[in-house]
Amino acid sequence: MRTLFRNLWLADGSGSPLRRSAVLVDGERILAVEPEITASAADRTVELRGRILSPGFIDVHGHSDLALAARPEGFGKISQGISCEIMGNCGLSAFPLSPENREHLGELWAQYETALDWEDFSGWRAALRSRGVRLRPEALVGHNTLRAAVAGYADETLSPGQLEEMKRLLARELAAGALGLSTGLLYVPGKFAPPGEIEELMRVVAAHDKIYATHLRSEGNELFESLDETIECARRAGLKKLHISHFKTAGRANWGKLDGALERLESARAAGIRVTVDRYPWTESMTQLSVILPGKAGDLDDSSLSRLLANAEERLRIAAALAASRSADYWEGVTLVSTRSAKFRGDGGRTIAALAEREQITPAGLVVELLAEDAAGTTAAFRGMSEENLRRILALPFCMMGSDESARPADDSIGRSHPRGFGSAARFLRRLLDAGSPIESAVYRMTGLAAGTFELSGIGRIEPGKAADFTAFDPDVVDAAADFANPHTPAAGILFTMSGGEFVYRP
Ligand SMILES: [Zn+2]
Known part of the structure; x- marks a missing residue:
């Protein structure tokens, strides 16, 4: 199959100035790049109407x-x-x-x-x-x-x-x-x-x-x-x-x-x-929410963290340490992106501050709850x-x-x-x-x-x-x-x- 692209401005990927060109493709590869190529050289012709063709x-x-x-x-x-x-x-x-x-x-x-x-x-x-x-x-x-x-x-x-x-x-x-x-x-x-x-x-x-x-x-x-x-x-x-x-x-x-x-x-x-x-x-960056945990909890792999957070006392202790490590306005800048937690699944795009307010718990407590349910898959965006x-x-x-x-x-x-x-x-x-x-x-x-x-x-x-x-x-x-x-x-x-x-x- 030969495809001809024409009526385009070519940005060829080298950084050299745009030029009017036609590009002929044969199968997986580029066969020719010329100022003009006749349509009869191809099985199909794609007109770009003056738009840009660039490498992928x-x-x-x-x-x-x-x-x-x-x-x-x-x-x-x-x-x-x-x-x-x-x-x-x-x-x-x-x-x-x-x-x-x-x-x-x-x-x-x-x-x-x-x-x-x-x-x-x-x-x-x-x-x-x-x-x-x-x-x-x-x-x-x-x-x-x-x-x-x-x-x-x-x-x-x-x-x-x-x-x-x-x-x-x-x-x-x-x-x-x-x-x-x-x-x-x-x-x-x-x-x-x-x-x-x-x-x-x-x-x-x-x-x-x-x-x-x-x-x-x-x-x-x-x-x-x-x-x-x-x-x-x-x-x-x-x-x-x-x-x-x-x-x-x-x-x-x-x-x-x-x-x-x-x-x-x-x-x-x-x-x-x-x-x-x-x-x-x-x-805004995005990564696993677990990276904000302070101290030893922050050094654990996801599986070990999940095991630790299964314990209610540990959850309280870690939430307290997390709250102490961040300023109160920090949580306005953290947005939940994705989680497999059933309760918060549909809340992507909301800030931790807003979700904590809705749930009537502290932001740090909310983070620990999310991580207890899904340490590996809970991600957040950070301003x-x-x-x-x-x-x-x-x-x-x-x-x-x-x-x-x-x-x-x-x-x-x-x-x-x-x-x-x-x-x-x-x-x-x-x-x-x-x-x-x-x-x-x-x-x-x-x-x-x-x-x-x-x-x-x-x-x-x-x-x-x-x-x-x-x-x-x-x-x-x-x-x-x-x-x-x-x-x-x-x-x-x-x-x-x-x-x-x-x-x-x-x-
Ligand atoms: Zn990275």
């Missing part, structure tokens, strides 16, 4: 590792023009699996009701493909999964033998095609890893000439220390490609730290390390980022689009999304265009730059031989339409998404 957008920071196994259509992503997603982020990948981590991950991902019937990167990707995914699945090796595969989830320093085993598994996955290593040093068990452990793993990444992407140990109060630790490890390990995930200055007290953070990235660059970042275009810093981060020429979300279906059968799950790419594009970026430059950040940074050789450009992965959009209209009240709303202005020569989204 690349989401460099996604979490669809299991979501796509459960619901392969990936509607939230493809409906915003994304055709490829990099998964395995924040230290959490779906591989390697071992008796040490399989049961735990099975509980963490119970909502997806899908068997973890693989062991390694190749097996995971084959499992997704056999289920018929439409997004191109790529992945980093997650440090938390890797560490747990060898040593479980406890707060332990690894033995030399365990560290060697981690390095062996990491090397195996990188050789099989995983793009690099990710860490989530805020989470269990990654938070127990000393810098020396990360440095040793970076050496393996450097030896394979791949990338290290990190959710820093702290994105707020200890942002500088976390960046310094990362860059120091990278220097010592000879790492050449460093990527900071969802780059931000979290918490109002830390909004003044952006200049200092950028200076640190600059110093890494001066030391010969290529530094990149990604960002979703919202000022705490600066709009001005978001504007400055999006303007960085090395900032890519990363949704930090999993691909959800239109319904909420596998949980409700942050609006970024349906709108990141479109909003990212809108913000760049509104800030005065030429269309070709904005597209480059979401395509060619992303493909080059993560070494995705067959995609990210519209040129003969590359994969027929496209997004067509109207630059006057394109924007997110999702918000916290209605997060599963497709983006505006996306005309279609094509992956491997097939229309996967065409509203």
Whole structure:
């Protein structure tokens, strides 16, 4: 099947100026890109009426590792023009699996009701493909999964033998095609890893000439220390490609730290390390509600936390400690996104403050009640980022689009999304265009730059031989339409998404 796209402005993913072009596709690949191609060369012709044709957008920071196994259509992503997603982020990948981590991950991902019937990167990707995914699945090796595969989830320093085993598994996955290593040093068990452990793993990444992407140990109060630790490890390990995930200055007290953070990235660059970042275009973060628990409860994995919260006395004690650790107005800025708790299932989009008022209990008591019912699946959005810093981060020429979300279906059968799950790419594009970026430059950040940074050789450009992965959009209209009240709303202005020569989204 040959398809001809014509009457369009081409943003080819290289950043070079828009040009009038026709693009001919044969099967899964691009056959020709010329100023004019006659319709007789094709089996079908698609007229774009002066809109933009770009490479399919690349989401460099996604979490669809299991979501796509459960619901392969990936509607939230493809409906915003994304055709490829990099998964395995924040230290959490779906591989390697071992008796040490399989049961735990099975509980963490119970909502997806899908068997973890693989062991390694190749097996995971084959499992997704056999289920018929439409997004191109790529992945980093997650440090938390890797560490747990060898040593479980406890707060332990690894033995030399365990560290060697981690390095062996990491090397195996990188050789099989995983793009690099990710860490989530805020989470269990990654938070127990000393810098020396990360440095040793970076050496393996450097030896394979791949990338290290990190959710820093702290994105707020200890942002500088976390960046310094990362860059120091990278220097010592000879790492050449460093990527900071969802780059931000979290918490109002830390909004003044952006200049200092950028200076640190600059110093890494001066030391010969290529530094990149990604960002979703919202000022509210989203993660598991359990991350706000203070003290020992905050160090537990989800299963252990559930067992602890089954005890009424523990619930009272933890609620008291949580209340003492937060200011009274904090709870206005925390919005419940998703939970499997029967009582609160329909309350996504409401703040913890409002729900506590309705239930006539304290906000901390409400949080503990939610976590007691669903520690693994209860997620919340947290206000705490600066709009001005978001504007400055999006303007960085090395900032890519990363949704930090999993691909959800239109319904909420596998949980409700942050609006970024349906709108990141479109909003990212809108913000760049509104800030005065030429269309070709904005597209480059979401395509060619992303493909080059993560070494995705067959995609990210519209040129003969590359994969027929496209997004067509109207630059006057394109924007997110999702918000916290209605997060599963497709983006505006996306005309279609094509992956491997097939229309996967065409509203
Ligand atoms: Zn993260």
